[in-house]
Each structure stands twice: as structure tokens, then as C-alpha cells.
Amino acid sequence: MKPKKFLLQEKDIPMAWYNIVADMKNKPMPTLNPETRQPMKAEEMYPLFATGLVEQEMNRTDAWIEIPEEVRDLYQHWRPTPLVRAYGLEKALDTPAHIYFKNESVSPIGSHKLNSAIAQAYFCRKDGVTNITTETGAGQWGAAMAYAAKAFGLELAVYMVKVSYNQKPYRRSLMQTFGAQVIASPSMSTKTGRTIITERPQYQGSLGTAISEAVELAMQTPNCKYVLGSVMNHVLLHQTVIGLEAEKQMEMTGEYPDVVIACFGGGSNFAGLSFPFLRHKLTEDNDVRVVAAEPASCPRLTRGTFQYDFGDEAGHTPLIPMYTLGHTFTPAHIHAGGLRYHGAGAIVSQLKKDGWIDSVAIPQLETFHAATLFAKTEGIIPAPESSHAIAAAIREAEQAKTEGKARTILFNLSGHGLIDMAAYDLYLAGDLTNYELPDEELKKFTASLERII
Numbered sequence: 340m341k342p343k344k345f346l347l348q349e350k351d352i353p354m355a356w357y358n359i360v361a362d363m364k365n366k367p368m369p370t371l372n373p374e375t376r377q378p379m380k381a382e383e384m385y386p387l388f389a390t391g392l393v394e395q396e397m398n399r400t401d402a403w404i405e406i407p408e409e410v411r412d413l414y415q416h417w418r419p420t421p422l423v424r425a426y427g428l429e430k431a432l433d434t435p436a437h438i439y440f441k442n443e444s445v446s447p448i449g450s451h452k453l454n455s456a457i458a459q460a461y462f463c464r465k466d467g468v469t470n471i472t473t474e475t476g477a478g479q480w481g482a483a484m485a486y487a488a489k490a491f492g493l494e495l496a497v498y499m500v501k502v503s504y505n506q507k508p509y510r511r512s513l514m515q516t517f518g519a520q521v522i523a524s525p526s527m528s529t530k531t532g533r534t535i536i537t538e539r540p541q542y543q544g545s546l547g548t549a550i551s552e553a554v555e556l557a558m559q560t561p562n563c564k565y566v567l568g569s570v571m572n573h574v575l576l577h578q579t580v581i582g583l584e585a586e587k588q589m590e591m592t593g594e595y596p597d598v599v600i601a602c603f604g605g606g607s608n609f610a611g612l613s614f615p616f617l618r619h620k621l622t623e624d625n626d627v628r629v630v631a632a633e634p635a636s637c638p639r640l641t642r643g644t645f646q647y648d649f650g651d652e653a654g655h656t657p658l659i660p661m662y663t664l665g666h667t668f669t670p671a672h673i674h675a676g677g678l679r680y681h682g683a684g685a686i687v688s689q690l691k692k693d694g695w696i697d698s699v700a701i702p703q704l705e706t707f708h709a710a711t712l713f714a715k716t717e718g719i720i721p722a723p724e725s726s727h728a729i730a731a732a733i734r735e736a737e738q739a740k741t742e743g744k745a746r747t748i749l750f751n752l753s754g755h756g757l758i759d760m761a762a763y764d765l766y767l768a769g770d771l772t773n774y775e776l777p778d779e780e781l782k783k784f785t786a787s788l789e790r791i792i
Contacts, residue, residue: 341424341426342424342592343423343424343426344421344422344423344424345421345422345423345424345588345591345592346419346421346422346588347419347584347587347588348419349415349418349419351419351584351587352411352414352415352418352419352580352584353406353579353580353583353584354405354406354411355403355404355405355406356403356404356406356576356577356579356580357402357403357576357579357582357583357614357615357618358395358398358401358402358403358404358576359402359575359579359610359614359617359618359621359686360398360399360572360686361398361399361400361401361402362402362618362621362622363621363686363689363690364621364693365689365693366399366689367572367660367685367686367688367689368647368660368685368689368792369660370657370658370659370660370685371647371657371658371791372657372658373649373654373655373656373657373658376658376791379657381393381394381397384396384397384657386558387554387557387558387564387565388564388565388566389459389462389463389465389466389468389564390462390465390466391462391465391466392459392462392573393573395572395573395576396571396572396573397572402618404576406458406580407458407461409461410457410458410461413457413490414454414457414580416447417445417446417447417453418580418584419584420441420442420443420445420446420581420584421441421442421445422439422440422441422442422584422585422588422589422591422592423439423440423441423442423717424437424438424439424592425438425439425440425713425716425717427715427716427717427718428712428713428716428717428733428736429736430716431712431715431716432733432736432737432740433740434736434737434739434740435739435740435743435744435745435746436735436736436739436740436745436746436747436748437594437745437746437747437748438732438736438748438750439589439592439594439596439747439748439749439750440732440749440750440751440752441581441584441585441588441612441749441750441751441752442719442752443581443608443751443752443753443754444719444721444722444725444752444753444754444755446483447486448479448482448483448486448513449479449482449722449754449755449757449758450479450482450483450608450722450753450754450755451578451581451607451608451611451751451753451754452479452480452482452483452484452568452607452754453483453486453487454577454578454580454581454611455483455568455573455574455577455578455607456480456483456484456486456487456566456568457487457490458577459484459487459566459573459574459577460484460487460488460490460491460493460566461491463491463493463564463566464491464492464493466564467562468493468562468563468564469493469494469562469563470493470494470495470496470560470561470562470563470564471484471488471493471494471495471496471557471563471564471565471566472495472496472497472498472553472554472556472557472560472563472564472565472566473495473496473497473498473553473565473566473567473568474497474498474499474500474524474546474549474550474552474553474567474568475497475498475499475500475503475514475549475568476499476500476503476546476549476604476678476679476680477503477507477510477722477723477724477759478499478503478507478510478511478513478514478758479510479568479722479724479754480567480568480569481497481499481510481514481519481521482510482513482514482517483568484497484519484566484568485497485513485514485515485516485517485518485519486517488517488518488519489517489518494518494520495518495519495520496519496520496522496553496556497514497519497520497521497522497553498522498524498526498549498550498552498553498556499511499514499521499522499523499524499549500524500543500544500545500546500548500549500679501523501524501525501542501543501544502543502544503544504521504523504524504544505523506761506762507758507759507761509758510758513758522552523544524544524548524549524552525542525544525548525552526552528552528556529551529552529555529556530555531548531551531552531555531652531653531655532548532552535548535652542669545652545668545669545670545679545680545681546605546679546680546681547649547650547651547652547666547667547668547680547681548651548652548653550567550650550651550652550655550656551651551652551653551654551655553565553567554651554655554656555653555655558655568605568607569604569605569606569607569680569684570605570606570607570650570659570680570682570683570684571684572684572685572686574605574607574684575606575607575610575611575614575684575686575687577611578607578608578610578611579610579611579614579615580611581608581611581612581751582599582611582612582613582614582615582616583615585612585615585616585749586615586616589749594747595627595747596616596627596747596748596749597627597628597746597747597748598627598628598629598630598735598746598747598748598749599612599613599616599627599628599629599630599749599750600629600630600632600728600731600732600735600748600749600750600751601613601630601631601632601728601750601751601753602631602632602633602678602724602725602726602727602728602751602753603631603632603633603639603640603678603683603687603698603727604633604678604679604680604724605680605682605683605684606631606683606684606686606687608751608753609631609687609751610684610686610687611751612749612750612751613629613696616629617629617690617695617696620695621695628697629695629696629697630696630697630698630699630731630735631687631691631696631697631698631699632698632699632701632727632728632730632731633678633698633699633700633701633727634678634679634700634701634702634703634706634727635700635701635702635703635773635774635775635776636670636703636773636774636775636776637664637668637670637678637679637680637681637776638664638700638776639661639662639663639664639680639681639682639683640662640683640687640691640698641698641699641700642664642700642776642781643661643662643663643664643682643683643785644662644663644664644665644785644788645660645661645662645663645688645692645792646660646661646663646785646788646789646790646791646792647659647660647661647788647789647791647792648661648663648665648666648681648682648788649666650666650682651666652666652667654666658791659682659684659685660685660688660689660792661682661683661684661685661688662682662683662688662691662692663681663682663683663785663788664681664682664776664781664784664785665681665784665785665786665787665788666681666682667784667787668681668784669784678724678727681784699731699734701727701730701731702773702774702775703771703772703773703774704766704771704772704773705730706723706726706727706729706730707723707726707762707763707766707771708730709726709729709730709733710723710725710726710729710756710763711763711766711767712729712733713726713729719752719755720755720756720757720759720760720763721752721754721755721756722753722754722755722756722759723756723759723762724753724754725751725752725753725754725756726756728750728751728752728753729750729752731750732748732750735748736748
């Protein structure tokens with residue numbers, strides 16, 4: 340019998356996170372203070388973020404950052420996660436490619452987001468914080484943070500993008516079950532939200548808006564910090580447990596990936612799988628190809644502008660050097676809510692700019708076609724976000740078939756879609772459509788960007 344799953348032991352959970360910035364020849368440009376336009380100093384970030392997280396955010400020299408024992412203990416609840424050979428998908432595609440996926444859907448909340456949520460809650464508790472705020476798109480990050488907050492005795496307020504709040508009621512229920520307060524964004528609870536509702540009463544929200552509200556509440560609440568699920572350096576750092584485990588598991592298969600793929604929103608699961616493999620490309624001249632799969636309706640890496648921009652809509656955050664569609668960009672209401680964000684993190688943006696990674700933009704209907712094929716052949720209902728990675732992997736496998744050449748493909752199954760069945764209902768009924776961002780729409784949002792670079 341051929342092995343299907345490649346499993347590690349709990350002792351194999353990584354002891355340290357991998358900080359790719361230390362190995363980058365061209366370091367990411369610094370984030371800027373939005374008022375002075377000067378590089379952010381650590382003390383300017385302490386009011387918003389936990390001390391330990393700020394230290395990780397600004398660390399450019401240490402390739403390995405130790406994972407606290409208390410965090411590793413909680414990781415044991417679901418880590419290590421399986422590496423799986425997708426024999427069923429390979430057979431359906433009749434491809435010579437070997438397809439593997441790292442199954443992050445086995446976490447208690449069903450996605451990779453818990454890897455950073457546990458770490459961020461730990462460092463907030465270490466600072467003596469009692470309250471935290473955050474945003475969430477599809478609800479995966481909010482659910483992860485709700486679980487982590489309760490594990491460390493913290494009170495959590497989650498601003499959930501309004502379109503997802505309505506599309507995904509059970510993920511909202513999941514957060515509330517863990518004890519979090521969930522607010523549909525834009526809301527009347529912040530000045531930012533009230534302004535947006537007054538100006539655009541029918542606006543269904545975006546991650547940029549939700550971030551603005553969460554940051555505003557954090558700054559106005561005593562003994563409160565803000566946490567976030569992607570984009571920032573420290574978040575991407577925490578997710579590298581995924582790729583570090585996958586490296587060991589690929590050794591067990593006797594193969595090494597020719598291409599590593601993950602869906603892309605702000606960069607967390609993408610960095611988590613790919614950065615440990617990119618380490619060898621940066622330091623050993625390894626030729627692995629790394630692909631970020633993003634929605635065609637929100638194509639920051641494929642069609643965005645490299646420029647300093649805010650991480651939120653209202654301009655509360657530091658200015659980040661990123662591939663961006665503009666912080667006022669209004670994304671289409673696609674069902675991959677976790678990927679509906681205007682910008683890419685600074686690290687990923689620099690790697691893209693320097694040619695270390697590739698990106699592809701995938702239409703919504705192609706992702707759901709890939710998702711249903713994966714479900715039928717591998718027995719797992721994938722999250723709409725993860726389905727972008729599956730679709731990109733299928734493209735690679737079909738190209739291998741056309742060329743008649745073997746190819747080893749590794750992708751990240753960042754989460755399951757069992758709370759996303761309403762989206763599948765719409766797809767199966769033929770009620771979903773593709774949405775391509777028109778050039779004139781793109782130019783409208785990027786025209787107002789301040790030309791700092």
C-alpha cells in the first residue's frame with residue numbers, strides 16, 4: 340500500500356520560527372510613521388502592539404526566533420499537521436505530476452490562522468493586557484483569535500466585514516461560542532464606521548474598513564492591544580511552522596517540490612508554507628518556484644502598484660511598502676472573504692519585486708470548479724480561499740501533462756469550507772459569477788496614492 344499521509348510526532352513541532360528577512364539581500368523597506376513619514380520606531384508601535392510582537396516585527400538579523408514553550412504546548416492540540424499525497428486528484432487529472440498538500444484544516448477552528456493567534460494572545464497576556472481588538476474577513480482569523488483569547492483569559496472584540504457577517508453566520512456563531520464580541524463592519528461603534536455609513540449607507544465593508552475600526556477601538560480602550568491575522572512581518576513569521584514541518588515531511592516522501600503554491604490575501608498562509616522553502620533559494624541557489632494564487636477580482640500582486648500605502652481604509656496604520664490596489668479599494672463581494680484585501684505585506688512585496696516569487700490571478704468560478712473536483716477526489720471540502728491554491732495546482736498539473744514531464748507540486752490547504760456551504764450552494768445552483776477588475780476601476784483607486792517611492 341502506498342503511503343497517503345506523512346505524519347510527524349509532537350516532538351517534531353518546530354522549536355523556532357523562521358525569519359526570512361535575515362536572509363534577504365534586499366530587506367523590505369521600513370514602515371513609515373503616517374504623520375512624520377519617517378521610519379517607525381519601536382516605541383511608536385508599543386501603544387498598538389504587544390512588546391514581543393514589535394520586537395519580532397522589527398527583527399532583521401535573527402533567522403531563527405524561539406517559540407515560547409507555552410505556545411508550543413498549545414500547538415500540540417493540533418500540530419504537527421499532515422502532509423497528504425493527492426492520489427485521487429492526480430488520477431482525475433491523468434497527470435504525471437505528483438501533488439501534495441499540507442492540511443492546515445485540522446486545527447480546532449479549521450484553518451492555519453491559529454498558528455499566529457496563539458502566539459499573539461500569548462505576547463499580549465505577557466504584557467498584562469486584558470482586552471484585544473481585531474478584524475476578520477471570512478471569519479477564520481476571528482474564530483482563531485476568539486479561541487486563542489479565551490486560552491489566555493483575554494476579552495476580544497472582532498470587527499467582521501459586513502458582507503461576510505451576513506454570508507457566513509455560522510463563523511460568527513463560532514466566534515461568539517468562544518466568547519468574543521462580533522460587530523459587523525462598518526459599524527456605529529467607531530468614528531470611522533459612522534463616517535463611512537453616513538457617506539455610503541449601503542457599503543458592505545472591506546478588511547481595510549474593519550482594520551480601521553479595530554485600531555480605533557484599541558487606541559481608545561484602556562489596557563487594550565490590537566492584533567491582526569496577516570500582512571505584518573510578525574504574523575508571517577508565526578506561520579512558518581507550516582513550511583518547516585512540510586520540509587521534514589517532503590523528506591519522508593523522497594521528493595522535493597518543483598513548485599510551492601498557496602492562496603494569497605495578505606500573505607500569512609502563503610508565507611507560512613513558502614518561506615522555509617524560499618530559504619534554500621535565497622541561501623543555496625535552490626530553484627524551487629513559489630506561486631501566490633490570488634482572486635482575479637482583487638489582484639494586488641499581479642496588477643497592483645508598488646508604493647507606500649496604509650494597511651487600512653481610514654489611514655490609522657503605519658504606511659507599508661506594498662503592492663497595493665489603493666487603501667480605498669472596494670473589493671467585489673466574492674466568497675473568498677479572507678482574500679478581499681487591497682495590499683500585500685512588505686516582505687512578500689519585496690520578494691515579488693525582486694523576482695523571488697510568482698503570482699497568478701484566478702477567477703471565482705475556476706476556484707469553485709477546482710474545489711468541487713478536490714472534494715470529490717480527496718474527500719475534503721476546501722475553504723473558498725484555499726481553492727485558489729488548488730486551482731493553481733491543477734493548472735500546474737495540467738501543464739505537466741501537456742509537456743509530458745513529471746512535476747512535484749506542493750500546496751497549502753489553508754482551511755476547510757464546512758462553514759462556507761452557502762457559497763457552494765450558490766455555485767452549484769449556477770448563481771456565482773466571475774468578476775475581473777476593470778483597468779479604469781484600478782486606476783481610480785491607485786491614482787490618489789502618495790508617490791513616496
